[in-house]
Structure formats: C-alpha cells, structure tokens
Amino acid sequence: MKEKAVVIQMSINRSQLPAPLYTAEQTRVLDRTAIEEFSIPGIRLMQRAGHAVFAEIVERYPSLRSMTILCGSGNNGGDGFVIALLARQKGVKVQLLCVGQNDFADKLKGEAKEAWVQLQAIDPEYQLYADDIDFEGELVVDALLGTGLSGAVRGAYASAIHKINQSSRSVVAVDIPSGLCADSGRVLGCAVRADLTLSFIGLKRGLLTSQAVDHCGELLFDDLKVPEEVCDRIPVNVFRTTSDDLNEFLPQRSRSAHKGNFGRVLIVGGNSGMGGAALLAAQAAMRSGAGLVSLATREAHVTASLVRCPEVMVHAVESTGALAPLLEQAEIIVIGPGLGQNAWSDQMLRAAFASNKPMVLDADALNLLSDRHKSLLRPRDNWICTPHPGEAARLLRSSVAEIEEDRFASVEQLQNRLGGSVVLKGAGSLVCAGEAVYLCNAGNPGMAVGGMGDVLSGICGAFMAQGLSPELAARLAVYVHARSADKIVEKQGERGLLASDLFAAIPGVINGKYE
Structure with missing residues (x-):
C-alpha cells in the first residue's frame, strides 16, 4: 500500500x-x-x-x-x-x-x-x-x-x-x-x-x-x-523574565508626577583611580527613572563626574562625617562600584550598613563582606546583592568551578546566606529571592567588559527607588540591562561594546519602544 x-x-x-x-x-x-x-x-x-x-x-x-x-x-x-x-x-x-x-x-x-x-x-x-x-x-x-x-x-x-x-x-x-x-x-x-x-x-x-x-x-x-x-x-519554581513582566510591574506614570515620586538614590563608591565605576552606576540610575541621584565619591572625581553627567548631584566625601547627611536623605543606597578595599572603603561600608536603609551591594562591597567585614554579613530582607561567579565563590567559600557546576543551586545557597534578592551574574543570569528563581536569557558576549556590573547596580537602585521590591527590582533590572545590550549590539556588533553604550537603549527598553 x-x-x-x-x-x-x-x-x-x-x-x-x-x-x-x-x-x-x-x-x-x-x-x-x-x-x-x-x-x-x-x-x-x-x-x-x-x-x-x-x-x-x-x-x-x-x-x-x-x-x-x-x-x-x-x-x-x-x-x-x-x-x-x-x-x-x-x-x-x-x-x-x-x-x-x-x-x-x-x-x-x-x-x-x-x-x-x-x-x-x-x-x-x-x-x-x-x-x-x-x-x-x-x-x-x-x-x-x-x-x-x-x-x-x-x-x-x-x-x-x-x-x-x-x-x-x-x-x-x-x-x-x-x-x-x-x-x-x-x-x-x-x-x-x-x-x-x-x-x-x-x-x-x-x-x-x-x-x-x-x-x-x-x-x-x-x-x-x-x-x-x-x-x-x-x-515549578524557575521562570524566565520577559518583557511582559516589565510591562506589568513598571506601569505608566501619573501625568501629575514629580521627581520626588521616583525616589532618591545614593551611589557610594569611586575610590582613588576608580571614579568611573561609581559614575556609571549613577548614570544608569538616572537613565532608569530614579527621581534624584547623588554620588558620594572621592574629591578628585567630582569635577569629571559633573562634566560627564550634570544631572547627578556629586559630593566630595572623604570621611563618614561628610557621608552622614547624604545617607540621611537617601532612600536607596548603592554601594560597591569602584569602592576599593582600603580604609576609606571600610568607613563607607560600615556607615552604609549602620543606616539600615535598603541597599544594592556590588563589586568590592561584596568582597569586603567576604573578607574583612564578615561580621556585617547577616541576612537582610531589604537589599540586592549582585555577585559574579568569582565574588559568589568568595562569599560561599567555594571555587568558581563549583559555583558554575550548578548555577541554580549556587544562587539558592547565596540567597540563604545573604537574604534579600541575589543576582548571580553570567550567561543566563539568575535572580533568587527565596521561593523562586528567575532566569534572564537576554544578553550577549559583548557584555564581558568592565563597567557592566556597575550599570546593573544603578538600574537595581533606580527600580527600588521607584517602589519595587528587591525581588522585582532585581528581576527587571537584569532583564533591562541585558536587553539594552542586545539592542545596541544589533546596530554595532558585540566586539567593542562599552558599558556606557547601554545608556542609549535603557530608556527605550523600559518604556517598551523595542517590542
């Protein structure tokens, strides 16, 4: 037949x-x-x-x-x-x-x-x-x-x-x-x-x-x-973050809104020779919709920061005394970009922790917690921690290979250790806030360049300042960060992508212009 x-x-x-x-x-x-x-x-x-x-x-x-x-x-x-x-x-x-x-x-x-x-x-x-x-x-x-x-x-x-x-x-x-x-x-x-x-x-x-x-x-x-x-x-307890999540949790703004409605973010970082990292975080926070952004950095970086981004309120901070009034005004603290690991770094970190305000921790803030300031490392509900695999390995006293062997298990271990919301960066970045894990499959190899993590921390801070929980802020920030990089790469390719290139795409992604 x-x-x-x-x-x-x-x-x-x-x-x-x-x-x-x-x-x-x-x-x-x-x-x-x-x-x-x-x-x-x-x-x-x-x-x-x-x-x-x-x-x-x-x-x-x-x-x-x-x-x-x-x-x-x-x-x-x-x-x-x-x-x-x-x-x-x-x-x-x-x-x-x-x-x-x-x-x-x-x-x-x-x-x-x-x-x-x-x-x-x-x-x-x-x-x-x-x-x-x-x-x-x-x-x-x-x-x-x-x-x-x-x-x-x-x-x-x-x-x-x-x-x-x-x-x-x-x-x-x-x-x-x-x-x-x-x-x-x-x-x-x-x-x-x-x-x-x-x-x-x-x-x-x-x-x-x-x-x-x-x-x-x-x-x-x-x-x-x-x-x-x-x-x-x-x-199931693992989900992809998508543009639908962005549309659902970042609704249109009221026509009568003013800058005070969208939060005050303080970026603490930019130690000697590392002023660019903190400025990248501050600019990212501005581009992501924060109402007011302040930058607490070393005096040597003030002029350059103002020239680069006049919308950011830049303050020379050489001691905790100068930092105190900025901490008082802030609603969200982002600490770590360009923070370094010296006496100034120690002072800034301890002062930020003492404020008990919601925070985003990145880079050297995480390294200090895993090394010299272990006593500060207690689980908190009101922060976002954004380690890459190397930082994650130091926090968990393991190796990068062990972290990467099962990234889902690793991010859950990190969240148990740190509390709040944890972002395990890398290909297929993961966010865990306890009950569920969220994966972002956007992004590209061009993002393997200095400064990308600083931009992510600024976006996280801006979203928390706009009223999102640490979990939602982390989920959406990771997605916006990766999706913005993809939009830039569509135009210019992966090789040669800069962290600051993302600023041209972040508002469009957040506002749904790239659907």
Whole structure:
C-alpha cells in the first residue's frame, strides 16, 4: 500500500519561548501526565516531535537533499527515527547512523521501538555508527541522548559527539544537545555544539545558562499540542523574565508626577583611580527613572563626574562625617562600584550598613563582606546583592568551578546566606529571592567588559527607588540591562561594546519602544 504524502505545517512560531522552566524529571512527569491522564499516546508525542523538527529543517534548508541522523537507543533516538521516516517520504536522502551493537534494534523499547518499526516498514537501511564512517548528509541531526543523561558521556556516544563537532555541517539537536545536563546546563564530559535546538513539552532550564549557551545555538520550543492543564499539574519554581513582566510591574506614570515620586538614590563608591565605576552606576540610575541621584565619591572625581553627567548631584566625601547627611536623605543606597578595599572603603561600608536603609551591594562591597567585614554579613530582607561567579565563590567559600557546576543551586545557597534578592551574574543570569528563581536569557558576549556590573547596580537602585521590591527590582533590572545590550549590539556588533553604550537603549527598553 502506497504511503500517504506527508504534509508539514510551518506556520507555528517556535521562537516564542515559554516562561516556566523545568528540570529533566519535571519534563518526564509532564510526559507521563500527558500519556496517562490525558490519553495522548506516547508514539503520538514522538511523532509530533519528529514533525516539529523536520518542519523547521524544511523551512530553514528548503533545498536540502540529504541529511545524516545519529540516533541512540532511547526516546531521543525514537524522535530521530520519525525524522528519518519523514525525510525519506519527502525524497531526502537519509544516512541513518545508530549508536550501539549488532543487537541495537532488539534493545529498543516503548515508543522508540514503535517508531523504529514504522521506519523499517518504509526503508530498513541503516548503519551502526563507527569512527571510520564519514557523514554523507548536508545536515547533521543529533538524536543521540536526551534528558536522562546523568554521568559523563563515554564510548561510542562520546566518539559520535566529537565527530559531529568536528564536522563542518550545520547541526540540529533534538530536544537537547547530546551531552548537556538538562538541569544545570553543564557539559557532561562532551556535548554536541548545535546550530539549532528544538526543545519539547517543557523548556529545560539548563538550556539557558552555564555552558549550554555555547552548545544550543538558536533555541526553539514546541509544546507538541500538550494541553495547558498538563503543565498546571506540575509546580515549578524557575521562570524566565520577559518583557511582559516589565510591562506589568513598571506601569505608566501619573501625568501629575514629580521627581520626588521616583525616589532618591545614593551611589557610594569611586575610590582613588576608580571614579568611573561609581559614575556609571549613577548614570544608569538616572537613565532608569530614579527621581534624584547623588554620588558620594572621592574629591578628585567630582569635577569629571559633573562634566560627564550634570544631572547627578556629586559630593566630595572623604570621611563618614561628610557621608552622614547624604545617607540621611537617601532612600536607596548603592554601594560597591569602584569602592576599593582600603580604609576609606571600610568607613563607607560600615556607615552604609549602620543606616539600615535598603541597599544594592556590588563589586568590592561584596568582597569586603567576604573578607574583612564578615561580621556585617547577616541576612537582610531589604537589599540586592549582585555577585559574579568569582565574588559568589568568595562569599560561599567555594571555587568558581563549583559555583558554575550548578548555577541554580549556587544562587539558592547565596540567597540563604545573604537574604534579600541575589543576582548571580553570567550567561543566563539568575535572580533568587527565596521561593523562586528567575532566569534572564537576554544578553550577549559583548557584555564581558568592565563597567557592566556597575550599570546593573544603578538600574537595581533606580527600580527600588521607584517602589519595587528587591525581588522585582532585581528581576527587571537584569532583564533591562541585558536587553539594552542586545539592542545596541544589533546596530554595532558585540566586539567593542562599552558599558556606557547601554545608556542609549535603557530608556527605550523600559518604556517598551523595542517590542
């Protein structure tokens, strides 16, 4: 009997990523719930996954004539079998490479076995993967390993991954690049470097942070038509921050508003030779909507600061006596940018802490707390702390490698240690305020330059000054910071981006001009 022609639907926008993020176990529960409680056959979900991947391939590579598909023996491989079937029905030449022994087909189970049988009914041709086999397809599809991987990749799977990465062909990963940890985003020995990854049912949190950002390429998502009620059954505590959050929590201002409605921010920093850091934070606070911004810095930096940004009220502060009236007037204190680590730094930090006012702590303020001023380090509800992995490691008495091994666990540990809201900066910056973790997948490598953290601290301070809680202020500040950098990079590229370049984009992002 002649097979019915395959119709591929390509109108779905898979680039719209959902807000909830799931662990590997949670996605398995989603899958089981859809099958057992909503009566969606597992093979149907597998077929939808294969159709979704093949639809994207057809749309992006319309002249494609051949592809190489590498399949493992699990359900990820089953998705690959569906893709192979669709490709062969459409007349695309398929080189199907299966990783395993001569009894590969006998070890297949469940839906993967069903998909294999359907493929074999159409075209039984396949090869067992071997190191000396050359890839024949114009495109490589990675369907080797799914979300169940826990230990390091070994043996033939590791060999296949290395071969994929050495190939000059474009690579499409099915659900997750093989070798990545779906929960943390770290590489488990080795991992496929894909140009495109299409994730299914529940978006895996590890795909958006840590080493995963170098392996996923463009990340897409398809819910495989699983009802929303399935997702409602599975509680999650990790979410993406989006422009919707910005629109919800930063409403339009009253027409009768005045500067006193939007808070007084005091930036404390700019030690000798580091005046620029504190000024960047002050300018960022102004650009982010704070009503009044003061800068307490060393006398040598006053003139330059006023020339650069006359809107900031700059004060020469050489002692706590000069700082006291500024602390009294301030509603939010941002301390750390350019603070340094000397006697002046110690005085400024102790005075700021003694005020008991809401604060944003960054850079050397965090380093001083982890070193000379451990006695001040008690959990507080009214602050935001913004460590990068190095500062986080010092605060937790660990190593950067340990921090990066599981960034989700690390930010929760930091929040337990510090209280308030904690931002763990880096690729896929995380914000934790206790009950939930928020991930920002905006941003780009151009942001790896001095001064970016100072700008972020200023935005955090401005949002707190405008009445947002530390949690909301941190979440939205991280998003605005990263999104602003992306808008600048769209115009000029990543290399050569300056922290001060963001000032041209921050107001537009906050005011919804880049939707």
